[in-house]
Amino acid sequence: MYYILALIFSPKLDLALGLLSAIAFLGMGFFVYWEILRPYAAKTRPGQLLPPDEGDTFEVVVPESTRIYRFSVGQKFGNISTFSKAIQDDHIVFVIKKGKDSEDYDILINRSGPVLMKPPRMQYFAKMESNEKLESHEIIGQTASFRISDKITKDRMTQYFEIGLTSNFFMNKMGKERMRFVFSVQKIHPGIALSSKDKKGLYSFGKERSSYEEEAE
Structure with a gap:
């Protein structure tokens, strides 16, 4: 039981989850920029x-x-x-x-x-x-x-x-x-x-x- 709890609350696991969350957030941000913001900016650019x-x-x-x-x-x-x-x-x-x-x-x-x-x-x-x-x-x-x-x-x-x-x-x-x-x-x-x-x-x-x-x- 102690081993399982230690695994769940392991600092390494927290770090890995944090990195995965950051990568997912950056990926979503890039997708929103590339697929939504960039085309909109191109259409609304004065030129x-x-x-x-x-x-x-x-x-x-x-x-x-x-x-x-x-x-x-x-x-x-x-x-x-x-x-x-x-x-x-x-x-x-x-x-x-x-x-x-x-x-x-x-x-x-x-x-x-x-x-x-x-x-x-x-x-x-x-x-x-x-x-x-x-x-x-x-x-x-x-x-x-x-x-x-x-x-x-x-x-x-x-x-x-x-x-x-x-x-x-x-x-x-x-x-x-x-x-x-x-x-x-x-x-x-x-x-x-x-x-x-x-x-x-x-x-x-x-x-x-x-x-x-x-x-x-």
Whole structure:
């Protein structure tokens, strides 16, 4: 009995438990920093709070391990963060699903805000339904375009972000042919008024006035 009690209250055991607790605490702290605080800081860093520019591109190669990739355009969050008052988070979401043994993909498109869509080889934009679907072969060397904003008037948008989606093939480091999807900010109409930034870090559509115009007033 004395031996068992001595083992339970052994200073060495207390030290070992203390070290294990410290390691666990440090590990949890590192996890919280890496997975929560670091991404949040990256999103809220002043240099990251600017809207995208026309011509910005974002490339996606779907991992073969998961065969699925989610790409979203939103207000403060998403693969493309617009920081626009007219856009909501997950305004438009693309879910790209890879075939099991091929480079064929289904592209499922969901919207939570107003969207006009122009499929490849089509001439005009039309209102997008709640859900749409494209197949990857439709956008090889072609572009599907999506205009997003807060309202549609008579099947048109007077101010919007225009997002393009196309694809092409490339050879990876293993010498295997893979498909690459390219999202782009094709157009911002009529532009972003950087002077319109509010307390939430959001901007309005508009054109910046030159100093000459301001003096003329």
